[in-house]
Every structure is written in structure tokens, then in C-alpha cells.
Amino acid sequence: MSESLAAQGLRLAVPRGALFADTLDLLDRLGVDTQPVRENDRRLLFAESGIITMRPSDVPTYVEAGAADLGITGKDVLMEQSERALYELADLGYGRCEMVVASLAGEDPAADALRRLGVVRVATKYPRVATRHFLSTGRQAEIVEVKGSVELAPLTGLVDAIVDLTATGTTLRENHLVVRETIAVCTARLIANPVADKLKATAIDAIVSRIAG
């Protein structure tokens, strides 16, 4: 049975990128027709299916404002945007990766910097997660926000360590980086706008229970 989210009055924000394929597979299992989304990777709004597509870090923005009722994004994104007023309804299990502190192999340059300089320089795309992690472990860190490949930063001497996501560890290994600490395990999450969660409770509960069941 194929049914659209739109018919239930719902709009779902779907993340393009690493979670995209698994998310569409999940929607297929829920009976949502994802064919239009699969067939057209330039379109962003699929009104007939009740799906909008965007980069994962934009999903909380749309859901918080109510421009989408539901959204799927990584726990890493939610941790970085933890101040948003959102409901986190379900752990979807896929897209598993770890948020880690990594530094160059050998004697840990981060520990050396902390011991001798009292502060460690850390590059990351997740400045708030990194700041919280070092603060909560009683270490002073200077957070350097980068947009692109974080692995480059310790190789060039820009920083002593990085905070980043890793799924298989391959990229870290190829860049001679080793995991020093695991901050969190991140998976895809189903999030909801708090007002939609109250006013469209029946439709949302049906989706959550089908995901859990």
C-alpha cells in the first residue's frame, strides 16, 4: 500500500547526503512513495509526497520553524544545534558513526599541548560539541572552526587535535590520525516540530509506531 505523507497532512524534511539512501529505503518500508524523489535529484520540494530535501544541517531549521512537521537528520547535527526547540522522537538506527577526538599517531600532541601550554587547539565542523566536550572534561581548548576537510588541520600544524565524525575510520587512518576519545555514537533521528507533534499527534504516532514496529 502506497500512501503519501501529504495525504496525512504531514511534511517531512529528508536529508540529502550520507543519510539519503537509507532514509528513502525507510520511507519505502513505511509505504511512502519515494519514486519521484529517487527520479529527480535536482528538485527540492515534492509536494505530492509531502517530502522536502535539503542538507542535513538545515533539517532542524525547517522543523523548528514548522516549515516541515517532521525531519530526519543525524544526532551529530542535533548535538551541534542542541538549543533548537525540537522533539527527538526516534532513533532510526542507521547512519551509525562516532563523534571522536583524534590526533596524529604516536605520542598524543593534544596531551603534550595541554601539559606544556595549558591549552589545546582543536579543529572541527562541530564547534559547540567540541567546546562542550573539552569544557566538561576540564580542559582548556581553542576551537578552530573549519568548513572543509578537518583532517588537513593537524597535518599542517594548524591544530593539535580534531573533533569529527568517523564511520569506518578509513579517512583518519589514511591521514595518520588515531582516535583518542569517543564523544558520542551518532545515528539518524526522527525529529518533530513541537506544535505539529501536538496538533497532528495521531498521524505522527502512527509513523513512530511503524518505525518502532
Add this chain to the structure above:
Amino acid sequence: MLDRTPSGTRDVLPDEMRELRALMERVRAVFEGAGYGEVYTPALEYERTFARDGARVSSPYRLFDEHGNVLVLRSDMTVPIARMVGSRYATAPTPLRFCYFAHAYHGVRPQRGQSRELLQAGVELIGSAGPAGTVEALTVLCDALDAAGLENYRVGVGDVTLYPALLESLGVEAAARERILAELTSGDFVGVEHELAQLAVSPADAELLLRVPRIRGGAEVLEGLDGPLEQAGAGMRTLLGLLQPRTARRVIFDFGLLHNLGYYTGAIFQVYDPAYGVPLGSGGRYDDLLGEFGRPLPAVGFALDVERVHIALRAEERSRV
């Protein structure tokens, strides 16, 4: 370089101001018609007024006066009105009914576009216990939203004591209770599930604790509640039975509703509109607050965020065309 207003504040220009003023006049007519006289209290209060045990609200803005007293910008109107009742209405017969249209001042998280200065329209009903007082407040709230012109709004009704009492009755220790309530307040139901998995409670109790905060909807959710939920369900059914049909049709019951304001003691409300993704206002019972100011009286009230009501009105209008 042009001078800007401080972040989180803004100027209101005539076109918007006319609409806000007209909206507030419609709401004010409802408040006054129900016997709620308008009051205005100082934007500045002594810090100790907001720091009382029963108040437990803090303002992020502190100033010193010329004598070294610490002053705060009020973070809501409920505490100043409680102070006013304790001093200016120390012996007046009850119930007392007040309404206000005033600014409150909130702290903001940087770069979120949040307002520091909120224009609130609200009422306080002092000396009227639940459920009758709660019913009156809900009636005035819905009549005001009708007068404002909203067509599709709903009012979520919960009880701030429900979930903490459930946790306690199932023997969850204080530290774990706080962690679970913190996850619930932040809306993280996955986090609640993780916390529950750590508890030494039976699977049936864990299932109950996970299910209860997700109970929300019309009168049908109050059916068939038993065990630890029987009393809560009965209380909400009583409330529903006392509401006029025009108000009852607006109410949704929400067992997961929690407010982060410290002074609520029982029924709590939150206002929603499907055209706008954020709540338009909130309120509830605060039966212990007036005692902090020398007049122990049960009380209930609500505050609407006038600018959000205005945004929702425009969104409803645009969705109709």
C-alpha cells in the same frame, strides 16, 4: 554607520503598530468584559522580588540604582502582580482579577533571532482554586483568541505534577527523576528512553513511563486510564465537564506538557496554532506563589505573546487565500 537597536529588540513602525493595537484592543475588550481590570507595574523590580523561593524565575538583566540596590527587568508579569497583591491588596476580598498588556524581558541565545523584549497580554485570577478557577482562565483565554481572530488555535492542557508524581510513585530515585525530566523538558524522547533503560524498574513500568508523555489529544485520550493515571485522567475529565462547549472544543489534553518556569503547581496550558510552528502563549496554576508575598491564595493565569499571535493571524490569513 547607522545605529541599530540592541540584538533581540526592534522598532515597531505604524503599519504594524496599528495592527498590534487593534489586536490588543479586541483582546482587552474580552479581558475587561470578564471583569479583569488592567494594571501596569514597573518594568524594573528589586532583584529579591524575583529571587524568592516560590518564584524561581530569574531575569538576565540586572542594574544597580544610585543606592547600590540590585534591580532586574521583569521576566514576566505574574511575579510583579503577585507582589502587588501582597502589598496593595493585602486585605481585599477575593477573587481578584487583573489583566495586563506589557513587556517582559528574556535572555536570548546568540544568533537565534529571539526577542529580548516580549509584548505580553495576559490575565491573573487570584483567590480562585482549581478546577473552577482553571476553567475560568481557559474560558477567558479561548474567548481572547477568538476575539483576536484566530480560527484554528488549540490549547494544550496538562498538569505539571503528573509526570514527576508518576516517577516518584514508581520508586524512581531523585537524581534519575531529574535527569528524565531534563530530557523530557528538552523534548528528547530518545534520551528519555535511554534514561529509562538504566532504571531498575519493571519493563511494564518503563513502558508506562515512556508512553505517558506521548499521551496527547482530545477527550478520547482520557478514556480507559487506570492505575497511576486514573486520578490524573479523572481530574482532566472533571475540568472538561466544566468547560463550555465553545472552550472544550479548543482543548487538547497533553500528559507530556512541562513548563520550565518554576512556580507552576498544577494545571498548565500552552497555546498552538497549526499555521505557526511555535507556541503562542502559556499559563497555568501557581497556588504557592502568592504565599511568598504574604497573601497565600490559589491562583491561575496565562500570558499570550502578542507578536506571535499577530504572526499566526497573518499566517492563517495567508493560508486561506
